[in-house]
Structure formats: structure tokens, C-alpha cells
Amino acid sequence: MKAEMKLKEIGLELPPAVRPVANYVSAVRTGNLVFLSGHGPVREDGSMITGKVGADLTLEEGYGAARRVALVLLASLKGEIGDLDKVKRVVKLLGMVNCRPDFVDQPKVINGASDLLVQVFGDKGRHARSAVGMNALPMDISVEIEMIVEVEE
Amino acid sequence: MKAEMKLKEIGLELPPAVRPVANYVSAVRTGNLVFLSGHGPVREDGSMITGKVGADLTLEEGYGAARRVALVLLASLKGEIGDLDKVKRVVKLLGMVNCRPDFVDQPKVINGASDLLVQVFGDKGRHARSAVGMNALPMDISVEIEMIVEVEE
Amino acid sequence: MKAEMKLKEIGLELPPAVRPVANYVSAVRTGNLVFLSGHGPVREDGSMITGKVGADLTLEEGYGAARRVALVLLASLKGEIGDLDKVKRVVKLLGMVNCRPDFVDQPKVINGASDLLVQVFGDKGRHARSAVGMNALPMDISVEIEMIVEVEE
Numbered sequence: 001m002k003a004e005m006k007l008k009e010i011g012l013e014l015p016p017a018v019r020p021v022a023n024y025v026s027a028v029r030t031g032n033l034v035f036l037s038g039h040g041p042v043r044e045d046g047s048m049i050t051g052k053v054g055a056d057l058t059l060e061e062g063y064g065a066a067r068r069v070a071l072v073l074l075a076s077l078k079g080e081i082g083d084l085d086k087v088k089r090v091v092k093l094l095g096m097v098n099c100r101p102d103f104v105d106q107p108k109v110i111n112g113a114s115d116l117l118v119q120v121f122g123d124k125g126r127h128a129r130s131a132v133g134m135n136a137l138p139m140d141i142s143v144e145i146e147m148i149v150e151v152e153e
Numbered sequence: 154m155k156a157e158m159k160l161k162e163i164g165l166e167l168p169p170a171v172r173p174v175a176n177y178v179s180a181v182r183t184g185n186l187v188f189l190s191g192h193g194p195v196r197e198d199g200s201m202i203t204g205k206v207g208a209d210l211t212l213e214e215g216y217g218a219a220r221r222v223a224l225v226l227l228a229s230l231k232g233e234i235g236d237l238d239k240v241k242r243v244v245k246l247l248g249m250v251n252c253r254p255d256f257v258d259q260p261k262v263i264n265g266a267s268d269l270l271v272q273v274f275g276d277k278g279r280h281a282r283s284a285v286g287m288n289a290l291p292m293d294i295s296v297e298i299e300m301i302v303e304v305e306e
Numbered sequence: 307m308k309a310e311m312k313l314k315e316i317g318l319e320l321p322p323a324v325r326p327v328a329n330y331v332s333a334v335r336t337g338n339l340v341f342l343s344g345h346g347p348v349r350e351d352g353s354m355i356t357g358k359v360g361a362d363l364t365l366e367e368g369y370g371a372a373r374r375v376a377l378v379l380l381a382s383l384k385g386e387i388g389d390l391d392k393v394k395r396v397v398k399l400l401g402m403v404n405c406r407p408d409f410v411d412q413p414k415v416i417n418g419a420s421d422l423l424v425q426v427f428g429d430k431g432r433h434a435r436s437a438v439g440m441n442a443l444p445m446d447i448s449v450e451i452e453m454i455v456e457v458e459e
Contacts, residue, residue, distance in 0.1 A: 022260065023267040024282045028244045030186065030303045033336065035245040038283025052254075091334045092341040094247075094400075094452075096285055100254075101358075101406075101441045107328065114329040128334045130344025130452045132402055133442030135254045136286030146247075146283045150336045175413065176420040181397045181434045183339065183456045188398040191436025205407075247400075249438055253407075288407045289439025299400075299436045 003074075003084035006120045012071055015042060017079030026076040033091070034080055034149045039072045040141035041065035050140040054103040057142055062097065065142045066112030073113075073147050074120070081151050090117050091148040093129040098137040098144075106131040113145055156227075156237035159273045165224055168195060170232030180233040186244070187233055187302045192225045193294035194218035203293040207256040210295055215250065218295045219265030226266075226300050227273070234304050243270050244301040246282040251290040251297075259284040266298055309380075309390035312426045318377055321348060323385030332382040339397070340386055340455045345378045346447035347371035356446040360409040363448055368403065371448045372418030379419075379453050380426070387457050396423050397454040399435040404443045404450075412437040419451055 007014065020026060020037070027036045041049035053062035078084050095110030097103070110131035117125035127147075137144050160167065173179060173190070180189045194202035206215035231237050248263030250256070263284035270278035280300075290297050313320065326332060326343070333342045347355035359368035384390050401416030403409070416437035423431035433453075443450050 022264055023271040023279060024246070025279050026281065028242060028279075028281045030242060030244050031184075031337075035281045035301065037245075037281040038285065089334060089336060091336050092343075092452075093330070094283070096283075099442050101288070103442050104444060104446045106442070106444045111328055118329040126329060126331050126334075128332065128341045128343040128452075129330045130400070130402075130450060131444060132344065132440055132450060133444075134285055135288035135407070135441035136252050136256050136259070138257055138259045138284060138286075140257045144283060144285060146245075146281075148341065175417055176424040176432060177399070177435045178432050179434065181395060181432075183395060183397050184337075188434045188454065190398075190434040191438065247436070249436075254441070287438055288441035289405050289409050289412070291410060291412045291437060291439075293410045297436060297438060299398075299434075 003120050010119055014075045014078060015072060017075045027080040029080060032150050032153060034151055036073055036076055036147040038144045038146040039069050041068040041143050042072050048139055049142050051142055052098050052100055053109055053142050054099050059105055059108055062109035062142060063112035066110050067116050069143050069145045070113035070116040077149060086152045087121055087124060087149055088152050089150040090121060090125050090127040091150050093127055094146045095129055095131040096134045096144045098142050099133045103133055106133050156273050163272055167228045167231060168225060170228045179229040182233060185303050185306060187304055189226055189229055189300040191297045191299040192222050194221040194296050195225050201292055202295050204295055205251050205253055206262055206295050207252050212258055212261055215262035215295060216265035219263050220269050222296050222298045223266035223269040230302060239305045240274055240277060240302055241305050242303040243274060243278050243280040244303050246280055247299045248282055248284040249287045249297045251295050252286045256286055259286050309426050316425055320381045320384060321378060323381045333386040335386060338456050338459060340457055342379055342382055342453040344450045344452040345375050347374040347449050348378050354445055355448050357448055358404050358406055359415055359448050360405050365411055365414055368415035368448060369418035372416050373422050375449050375451045376419035376422040383455060392458045393427055393430060393455055394458050395456040396427060396431050396433040397456050399433055400452045401435055401437040402440045402450045404448050405439045409439055412439050
């Protein structure tokens with residue numbers, strides 16, 4: 001339970017995994033890869049962080065939103081594989097930032113997720129990623145991230 | 154041919170698979186995974202459903218467009234693997250909705266694709282997915298979806 | 307070194323691979339797949355091609371930017387696998403074009419990358435892809451592309 005102890009050390013707790021109410025799921029495992037759905041920034045009270053980063057939210061708030069997304073992704077990942085210590089490597093993130101056409105600091109926002117993953121998993125948490133701007137996201141959430149993870153057999 | 158019979162039951166017919174006229178292809182298989190290109194909503198007459206959902210199109214029309222995209226994806230998938238009954242699991246969709254910056258119902262649009270996949274494949278059709286907003290898509294198509302599918306060896 | 311000879315034949319040289327200064331990496335290999343981060347259009351002098359295609363840049367300049375992205379992706383790929391001739395198949399591109407809401411020629415832009423990949427790898431370079439419009443990209447780069455490649459064991 002090293003990964004979850006790391007989370008506790010930095011003052012974070014895995015939220016309960018949420019099950020989508022539609023014909024899709026939070027995660028699908030195929031071979032040693034787990035493909036996680038796009039997740040949003042759920043606060044501890046269950047509400048969503050919404051608005052466009054750089055306009056309705058500051059960069060720092062955007063960073064915090066991406067950090068929450070990473071935490072929610074880890075909750076779904078645990079729901080799929082049972083134990084976060086089975087993570088062999090975080091492979092890839094697609095980090096999508098809700099923003100206006102002139103916003104250019106998407107990487108600084110998505111660092112909120114990348115930093116948390118490395119805090120939790122160390123070098124295994126270092127991933128390939130894209131950090132891009134979106135004109136609109138579901139429910140006006142500020143950040144949406146999807147993730148691919150390699151897990152032990 | 155269970156998958157194609159399911160399609161017939163719900164009144165749909167696979168369109169002919171279309172081959173892109175450029176240096177890319179509709180689908181690439183690597184191991185047991187098939188990665189499908191982003192596909193658009195082709196009508197039965199071969200024309201494209203275009204315009205921004207929530208502005209030029211209603212939500213219901215967007216749902217219908219996503220359903221058409223799923224059908225076209227299945228046509229390309231059949232073109233790649235020969236028989237849709239070889240599908241072991243639909244792994245992941247990236248569902249992109251052409252919309253304005255204030256549109257927030259991307260999931261309800263992409264449900265058009267998710268619902269069809271579950272109608273055709275049952276639980277094997279349940280996938281991870283992201284449903285996001287795009288400011289612009291090729292030829293102004295209303296929906297573009299790319300898909301990853303696990304197939305039998 | 308056939309792939310690099312092809313590059314030389316068409317007058318291109320691999321730039322040095324760049325290492326991101328953050329908690330992510332340019333590429334992650336898992337099994338026979340290499341997932342490459344979203345890369346941007348770096349000029350020979352190290353500067354970035356920026357601006358919205360169709361507004362600040364012409365379509366031709368956008369094509370050229372996508373071609374540069376492909377070259378930079380190949381540099382990162384070589385950094386990961388050592389030798390580009392280990393490429394078995396370019397599997398998938400997600401090609402993202404920085405543009406305004408009325409731009410519809412994303413495929414013609416991303417062809418700049420697709421054409422280079424086929425020039426370098428022949429049929430192994432033919433890939434699945436999506437070519438889509440983004441309202442904003444990091445540092446206002448004109449094109450960002452992420453890539454999945456299958457390599458020899």
C-alpha cells in the first residue's frame with residue numbers, strides 16, 4: 001500500500017470511485033494496459049470545479065483542479081485493479097484544459113496532475129502526455145484528463 | 154454474425170467502408186488492439202452531418218450524429234478484421250463534439266455512439282471514453298470519434 | 307539506418323531530442339508500443355512556429371508546421387528506441403491544429419506529418435489518425451501531434 005501511504009503523507013485521500021450512469025465505464029483493462037475515461041475535477045464534497053482557466057479561474061486554481069483530476073483517476077484505477085501498487089508505469093495522459101482561445105499555459109495547469117503522479121509513484125509515475133486547450137468541456141469542468149497505465153500481470 | 158444481426162434488428166445497415174485518400178488509413182491493428190482513425194457522421198446518402206451541436210444542431214440531432222459515427226466506425230472495423238464477432242471488447246472512445254464555448258452537454262451527444270455500441274455488442278461494448286468539446290472539426294462535421302478495440306487473436 | 311537516410315535524401319536532419327523540464331517525458335514504451343507526448347513545431351533554430359492556422363498562418367505554412375512536428379517526434383522516438391529502423395508500424399496520430407472556430411481544413415494541415423512519415427517509413431508509416439481543431443495550444447504553437455508507434459521486440 002505504498003502508493004496510498006504516499007497520498008496520506010501529502011494529505012490526500014482517495015475519493016470513492018464513481019460509476020458513470022451511462023453505457024460507458026471508468027476504466028477498461030486490455031492485457032497489461034488500463035485505459036481510463038476522461039475524468040473531471042471533483043472536490044472533496046463531490047461538487048465539480050468549473051469555469052475556464054485563465055478567465056474564471058487563476059492558473060494556480062487550474063493547477064489545483066488538475067491535481068484533483070489525478071486523484072479521481074487514481075480512485076478509478078484502484079477500482080479497476082484493486083491495489084495501486086500494481087502500477088508498473090503511468091504511460092500517457094491527455095490533459096485537456098477548458099480555456100479561451102488566447103490561453104497558452106496548458107502545461108502549467110496539467111503539471112498539477114503530473115506532479116501528483118510522480119509524488120505518488122516516483123519514476124514509475126513519469127508519463128508521456130499532451131496538454132491542450134479545449135473551447136468547452138462537459139458541465140463546464142475546468143480540466144478533463146484521460147490516462148493509460150501499465151499494470152503488473 | 155451476431156453483431157450484424159443486432160444492427161439489422163435495430164434497423165441499421167453497415168455502410169461500405171471508406172478508404173481515406175491520403176497517407177493514412179482507417180484502422181491499424183497492433184497485437185490484439187485495433188486503433189481506428191477519427192471518423193465523422195456520414196449519412197446513408199454519403200453526405201456529412203455538419204454544424205455546431207447546440208447551435209446549428211439540437212442535442213437530439215447531435216446524438217443522432219454520434220450514432221452515425223459509431224456505425225461508420227463499425228464499418229471500418231469490419232473492413233480491418235473481417236467479422237465484427239471477433240470483437241472482444243470496445244476499449245476506448247475519444248468523442249469530440251463540434252460546439253461553441255458555452256456548450257456543456259458533450260456526454261449526452263456521445264451517448265449516441267456509446268448506446269449503439271452496447272446495443273450491438275452488449276457488455277463487450279462498454280468502453281472507457283472521453284466526451285469533449287472542439288471549436289472546429291474537419292469539413293465542419295458535428296462529431297468526430299476515434300476508437301480502440303480489443304479483438305480475438 | 308534506412309529511415310535516417312530517407313530523411314537526408316529529402317533534405318531533413320533529425321533535431322536533437324529535447325527533454326521536457328517537468329514531471330513528464332517525451333516517450334514511454336510499454337511492450338511493443340511507444341506512446342509519444344504531444345510535440346510542437348520546433349524550427350531548426352529552436353524557436354516555435356506559433357499562431358492560428360488559417361488566420362495567422364496560411365494552410366501551406368500549417369502543413370509545413372505539421373511536417374516539423376513529425377520530424378521532432380522522430381527525434382524523440384529515436385531517443386527512446388535508439389534506431390528508427392526498429393519501427394514496425396506507425397500506429398496512430400492525434401493531430402491538433404490551433405485554429406479559429408470556422409477553420410475546416412485540419413486534415414490538409416496534418417497531412418504535413420502523415421506525408422513525412424510515409425516518405426520516411428513507406429507503408430510502415432501509414433497510420434490511423436484524427437485531425438482536429440483546437441481553440442488554444444501551449445505557447446500558441448500552431449500544431450501539436452501525439453503518436454503511437456509499434457516497434458520490434
